[in-house]
Amino acid sequence: MTALRAETADAGRAPAASDNEQVADMLREMAALLAAQGDNPYRAAAYRRAADTVAALPHSVRETFEREGIAGLDTLPAIGAGIAAAIGEMLSRGRWSRLDRLRGDGDADAVFRTIPGVGPELARRLHEALGVDTLEALEVAAHDGRLDQAPRLGARRAAAIRAALTDMLDRGRALRRGAARPTSAQEPPIEWLLDVDRDYRAAAQAGNLPKIAPRRFNPTGEAWLPVLHTQRGDWHFTAxxxxxxxxxxxxxVHDWVVLYGEDKDHAERQYTVVTPAAGTLAGRRVVRGREADCRAWYAAH
Structure with missing residues (x-):
């Protein structure tokens, strides 16, 4: 995806698309992807309405963002807190991680290599050990203890990554005023995660889900990766x-399932569900990082 950029008035060169046009295009693409992937039609319609709002603005959406932050975007017609945060990400980072994911363009290794001191090998190990693929999800892991438990990392290296990551995101949050630091306090019930995992694998095996063509590990460009959008209570999940x-x-590949959960406040959590080969939960579906919850749930059921 081309990064958002300012218009140019260089002689002999066509002006770049305005921020408004690029943001509106991304919102419309998200609406089209959600519709094609079977998500709730109201969610797709919300992105289309937001795109129309941005495209019709008489001024640059970036002006509102830089002057008033996400709170200012939230006051625009048809743009709520979740879409306002998405537009803030587009304007401050030049990309939108959720759109990349649904396009099949997600690359956690590349994202983590933007952290000072994190090279290709460490980026790969962080992604594999923690099962996260966004800076925000890595920040949650850095503050809830999971980063410190990553193999072959060490306390000093973990502390350095935590400090560099916090500095990066705090600078971004200062620009995006109002974007709060994520916490691990709010989590969906374990039974919802296991239920979404079960529904996804069953539907994928039956061939009942739309498929996307991931960019990584897919030299033929085949659309082989099933995607599920579903709702549980106030949570929206993508599997x-x-x-x-x-x-x-x-x-x-067909055992490990990644769930992206968005709560009512539009904060996103990421979970990986696996089948351990050993231990007390061997052979059962387990949510990494919430093993204790899984043990309690299986004991009760």
């Missing part, structure tokens, strides 16, 4: 098989 190097290496 995909894990398309990581480690999943391919261990032949677990």
């Amino acid at each position: 995909l098989f894990s398309n990581t190097a480690r999943a391919h290496e261990l032949d677990h």
Whole structure:
């Protein structure tokens, strides 16, 4: 995806698309992808209405963003808190991680390499060990103890990554005023995660889900990766098989399922569901990082 950029008035060169046009195009593309992938039609319609609002603005959406932050975007017609945060990400980072994901363009290794001191090998290990693919999800892991438990990392290296990551995101949040630091306090019930995982795998096996063509590990460009959008209570979930190097290496692509959960406040959480081969939960579906919840749930059921 081309990064958002300012218009140019260079002689002899056509002006670049305005921020408004590029943001509106991304919102419309998201609406089209959600519709094609069977998501709730009201969600797709919300993105289309937001795109129309941005395209019709008499001024640059970036002006509103830089002057008033996400709160200012939230006051625009048909743009709520979730879409306002998405537009803030587009304007401050030049891309939109959720759109990349549904396009099949997600690349966690490349995202993590933007952290000072994190090279290609460490980026790959962080992605594989923690099962996260966004800076925000990595920040949650850095503050809830999972980063410190990553293999072959060490306390000093973990602390350095945590500090660099916090500095990066805090600078972005200062620009996006109002974007709060994520916490692990709000989590969906474990039974919802296991239920979405079960529905996804059953529908994928039956061939009942739309498929996307991931960019990584897919030299033929085949659309093979099933995607599910579903709702549980106030949570919206997107489910995909894990398309990581480690999943391919261990032949677990069709066992490891990545769930992206968006709560009512539009904060996103990421979970990976696997089938352990050993231990007290061997042979059962387990949400990484929430093993204790899984044990309690299986004991009760």
